[in-house]
Amino acid sequence: MGEYSAVNTIWVLVGAALVFFMQAGFAMVETGFTRAKNAGNIIMKNLMDFCIGTPLYWLVGFGIMFGTSSAFFGNIDLFAVGGYSGAYDSILPDGVPLYAYMIFQTVFCATSATIVSGAMAERTKFSAYCVYSAIISLIIYPISGHWIWGGGWLAQLGFHDFAGSTTVHMVGGVAALVGAIFLGPRIGKYGKDGKPRAIPGHSLTLGALGVFILWFCWFGFNGASTVSMTGDDTIANAGLVFYTTNLCTAVSTLTVMFITWVKYKKPDVSMTLNGSLAGLVAITAGCDTVEPWAAAVIGVIAGFVVVFGIEFIDKVCKIDDPVGAVGVHGMCGFVGTICVGIFSNGYGTKGKGLIYGEFECLGIQTLGAVVVALYVAIAMTIVFFVIKHTMGLRASREEEIKGLDITEHGLVSSYADFMPNVSSVALDDTDADVGEVPVNEAVPVQVAFTPKEKNTVTASDVKLSKIDIVLKQSKFEDLKNALNEIGVTGMTVTQVLGCGVQKGKTEYYRGVEVEMNLLPKVQVEIVVCKVPVKAVIDAAVKALYTGHIGDGKIFVYDVEDVVKVRTGETGCDALQGEDDI
Known part of the structure; x- marks a missing residue:
């Protein structure tokens, strides 16, 4: 390992900070697209994703992902002590110290785990959520991550996933799909005839804020994945990454707006917001290796995939996904990975894409996406099966109806100032000192009349x-x-x-x-x-x-x-x- 580069290290750390702030974006999206009675529960889960995942990824996750013992599994390196002996020097970016790279990878791991909460929102036990979130960060994500980013067998084949359409988003999306299937739909989501019923989220404003936060942070998610800002080629490629990321997202958003305008006679706000996320997810795998025109085409594809994908999951499969996590992250992550094999200009990939007349890259991309999807589906099926038959996965009917804020956290409302606060404590008539009356207590009013007034009223x-x-x-x-x-x-x-x-x-x-x-x-x-x-x-x-x-x-x-x-x-x-x- 040579001398450290201040520019490269700062670039990676800034990227890590931006990717961390994506937790706020996901929290706002999931909260806004669900009901107010579960808002606090959603926020708590997004907080715990990061707080649980961080120490567990340090404990064994990083070693599993970046160890070099085999092409299928890294090392069980408790607390990443191998960093002191130089065991990770071969995987570190030029000029970037170990802990800068570790925090960068930690926030990516947390992002994958937090995707799952959206599809399982409003009916999952908090304790069960903490357990499966821990398992994702501890072992599920690091193993497939080793195959792709840790020098594993897919990396050796030439599989290209620049910033994580498969590694992060599809892993989270497939886990979300399995979890939603195990949970079943929310109470009242489907009628006796099987027809889905709309359960609108309580704040599209929060949802939109979350999308804007995620769009902004995605420049760190994709841009900082160059893990370097030295060298003319790298600097130029970083500019391309930013441009294709933004272009694909904008085109995907427009595509969804026009689709819903035609289908529903009005442009659907919620679905259009999902369209922005769909474009971000789809371009993540190939943002460094596709031309701007190809990024625009990928945006159109992502727009169609997210609209019809969400409807397919909801109406045909009868799987209740409150925020569209499966369509956005699972389906668009898969499609975005395949698009590398179609549109790649050859930069960083094993050959060019199908559009240029070559087939090898498409085959490798398809193989990698399918295998990772199957691996996550099988692994998470085992995890959810065990949780369901031990500690239990779903909240009770009564808890779901009341809302998880009150039943899981004792939180009367996440919006207390908008609700009347009536005390159950009755004040005694002898409480003459007004200064001792608690805030929001109701004070009884006594009306006194003179004898003349009583006789004349x-x-x-x-x-x-x-x-x-x-x-x-x-x-x-x-x-x-x-x-x-x-x-x-x-x-x-x-x-x-x-x-x-x-x-x-x-x-x-x-x-x-x-x-x-x-x-x-x-x-x-x-x-x-x-x-x-x-x-x-x-x-x-x-x-x-x-x-x-x-x-x-x-x-x-x-x-x-x-x-x-x-x-x-x-x-x-x-x-x-x-x-x-």
Whole structure:
């Protein structure tokens, strides 16, 4: 080993930091594409992937992956002590010290493990998740990694996977597929007729943020895999890697947008976000060895694969994958690896691709992808089988319905500030020191009246009626003006979601028809006593009527009484001359 290179070492360490930050991207994608009641559980799993995988990869994983004892298995080198004797010098990049390369490889290992959590989200026991995540980092990933990146038999054949379409993503995608099969679908995912039901994620905003984070970090994932920034050829190739990575991703995203626009009549946001990830995964194997035009073609291919792949998994195979991990990482990882054998210009590969009239590279790429997929499928089947029949793999029905946040972690909500916090502790009347009242405690209010006030406050004998009006958001101003004209000046207005017996307008989520589409509405609540109910109804109908489905509904209720908290007045007097609620 020669002298260390500051440039190469910094490049590898910056790449390691970017790849580490992909954990945040995966956490946001998986959280956004699942329901709020499991958000904390998703975050915890993504955190544990890295925290469990890091020491285990140091313990034995790195030795298995980069040891040189055989072409199929490295060494059991506890804590990578062989680094002190120079055992890994032959696999270290020029000028890069051992621990810089170890952290770079550690974050790749964690990425592979975290892919699995998305497909198994919302119904996996946390303890079981920790166990199988540990096994992936401990032995599953390092063995196939040795074959490809550790000088193993696939590397010797000339298999080319520059940054991990197979080594990282397909390994995670196949493991996710096996895990989703063992778990079975979420409660309510499929009807009695087997038709899939849409279970929309709670925040596409978080999902989009995760995709942008991953896209950004992928420049480190692919770019830093050159593990060098010295030498004209390497520097030029690094620029190509960045360019093909970005181009393929953009084209894949556009492809998915147009496909969903045609299929579902509107461009699907969730699926288009998956299209970005599909392009990133597909180009990862060959970003250094394909020309820009080929990267664009791979992007188109990845777009078709992810849309129809996710639909095939969901609708035909009846496998519930909440975030599309199998389609994105498994299928696009496989296809991206094969594309090297089709489009490679010969840089870093054993011959050129099929498009240039050569066949050997395609054969090697196909062999490698198939063998690794079979290996992971068999190994993870054993792992999940043992876990299922020992500690158990799936959360109970009650736990799944309540949400894993509360049942697994005691977390009432990951969004506590958006929920009412009502204490179950009753305050004693003698607690006079307001300063001792905890935050968010309800303080009882006592209303005191003088004898004169008690004698003069009487309930009106005028009938009270409550009118609820549910309407389109766009018609609220018209309704408000119409009610003001007839003397109704007080109202309570709420933003709500809802639909009538028509179940709302037909929409699609990730290619599945949403059975009940809750549309944004406005709900106006009014209590009247002096203004006739019929006058309110007539004014509302005149303001809201268009003749189309969705004009709204009006509900009328009898009100027994109204009490004004400040004065204690009741009935029509409590409205103080104004019709309000």
